Amino acid sequence: MNVPGTFTLGPGDGNARTGCLTTAHGDVETPIFMPVGTQGTVKSLCPTDLHDLKAQIILGNTYHLYLRPGDELVAKLGGLHRFMGWDGPILTDSGGFQVFSLSGLRQIAEEGVTFSSHIDGSRHLFSPEKVIAIQQNLGSDIMMVLDECVPYGADRAYTEKSLALTTRWARRCRQAHPGGHRGQLLFGIVQGGFFKDLRAESAAQLLEIGFDGYALGGLSVGESREEMYDILGDATPLLPADRPRYLMGVGAPRDLLAGMAAGIDMFDCVLPTRNARNGTLFTFQGKVNIKRAEYREDDTPLDPTCPCYACQTFSKAYLRHLYVARELLSYRLNTLHNLTFFSIMMERARQAIRDGRFAAFRAEMEAVYPTDEE
Ligand SMILES: CCCSCc1cc(N)cc2c(=O)[nH]c(N)nc12
Numbered sequence: 034m035n036v037p038g039t040f041t042l043g044p045g046d047g048n049a050r051t052g053c054l055t056t057a058h059g060d061v062e063t064p065i066f067m068p069v070g071t072q073g074t075v076k077s078l079c080p081t082d083l084h085d086l087k088a089q090i091i092l093g094n095t096y097h098l099y100l101r102p103g104d105e106l107v108a109k110l111g112g113l114h115r116f117m118g119w120d121g122p123i124l125t126d127s128g129g130f131q132v133f134s135l136s137g138l139r140q141i142a143e144e145g146v147t148f149s150s151h152i153d154g155s156r157h158l159f160s161p162e163k164v165i166a167i168q169q170n171l172g173s174d175i176m177m178v179l180d181e182c183v184p185y186g187a188d189r190a191y192t193e194k195s196l197a198l199t200t201r202w203a204r205r206c207r208q209a210h211p212g213g214h215r216g217q218l219l220f221g222i223v224q225g226g227f228f229k230d231l232r233a234e235s236a237a238q239l240l241e242i243g244f245d246g247y248a249l250g251g252l253s254v255g256e257s258r259e260e261m262y263d264i265l266g267d268a269t270p271l272l273p274a275d276r277p278r279y280l281m282g283v284g285a286p287r288d289l290l291a292g293m294a295a296g297i298d299m300f301d302c303v304l305p306t307r308n309a310r311n312g313t314l315f316t317f318q319g320k321v322n323i324k325r326a327e328y329r330e331d332d333t334p335l336d337p338t339c340p341c342y343a344c345q346t347f348s349k350a351y352l353r354h355l356y357v358a359r360e361l362l363s364y365r366l367n368t369l370h371n372l373t374f375f376s377i378m379m380e381r382a383r384q385a386i387r388d389g390r391f392a393a394f395r396a397e398m399e400a401v402y403p404t405d406e407e
């Protein structure tokens with residue numbers, strides 16, 4: 034068995050590539066979409082559901098799990114894998130992004146970021162050392178450094194100053210977790226906003242520190258698709274080809290395709306799980322808004338080609354009824370389906386790359402998920 038952190042590249046097609054990342058809880062075939070399980074659960078699903086839809090790795094969140102139930106409690110109970118009953122790989126975000134997007138009264142300083150809990154208003158400090166200790170307590174297989182996700186529209190002076198701090202924080206994270214600690218990997222996060230030279234500077238600084246993988250942060254923060262793709266195309270080749278590349282917070286089917294075409298290996302986004310809860314379902318024939326009246330008497334499955342329990346067992350009429358009635362089963366069935374769609378789409382993408390027909394696969398999918406659609 035390979036040691037955690039081993040990343041073996043498979044066949045590629047243009048800049049798109051396949052690979053296999055070894056973690057302490059198993060191998061991950063890339064490109065991969067990672068379901069978000071913020072509070073130690075992929076909302077409404079059990080770990081057995083995740084295995085059934087062939088999820089390979091899920092996300093947890095340092096900010097949320099630190100605040101509730103507490104990372105030290107999770108460690109005392111055997112770590113996040115045992116606590117939530119998931120025996121596969123787990124990646125945890127450092128919490129910086131959530132501090133900036135969720136909590137009030139944030140103060141950024143050299144030491145770290147001080148914030149008020151969105152739960153009870155209590156004050157906390159996330160330093161690089163603290164977020165590493167939390168992720169070590171959780172036992173995540175892939176940890177992220179503490180970073181500042183620069184707000185969309187930040188000017189060059191702010192972005193430059195923030196990038197320098199993020200790099201100093203990244204260095205402190207690496208010093209706090211030099212590697213090898215229970216096979217837990219540490220990824221750096223490239224920032225630099227929408228300034229290509231600052232992105233290059235960030236990437237070069239992180240490479241000099243040395244990480245097990247490299248993420249592109251600061252995207253999917255309100256920018257246009259054109260702005261995202263411009264940075265994506267320019268910054269991805271700056272990341273080492275022999276290490277995993279992770280595009281944070283992305284995304285919709287068309288954005289996953291664009292990311293893979295640019296050479297990205299790992300993705301995460303709340304879209305499939307959040308949209309499931311608001312009735313927007315993804316199929317290989319396009320999106321279905323299940324609450325629409327047109328499905329009231331529709332006795333056909335959501336997607337006859339889909340192997341998920343929802344599509345194999347129930348009609349659109351029933352799925353619509355559950356959603357309109359706000360029944361809890363709606364969340365479970367819709368989430369099962371959407372994550373199955375994303376899982377199948379990524380498997381088809383991996384096979385298309387292996388077969389040298391990724392461009393055709395992308396065109397086929399974009400015909401159903403056009404780039405100009407939100
Ligand atoms: C559980 C959520 C994982 S991804 C969250 C996220 C999403 C987006 N879009 C950007 C960033 C970023 O720049 N830095 C960090 N740490 N996280 C980000």
Ligand SMILES: [Zn+2]
Pocket residue numbers: 335336339340341342343344345369370371373
């Ligand atoms: Zn389905």
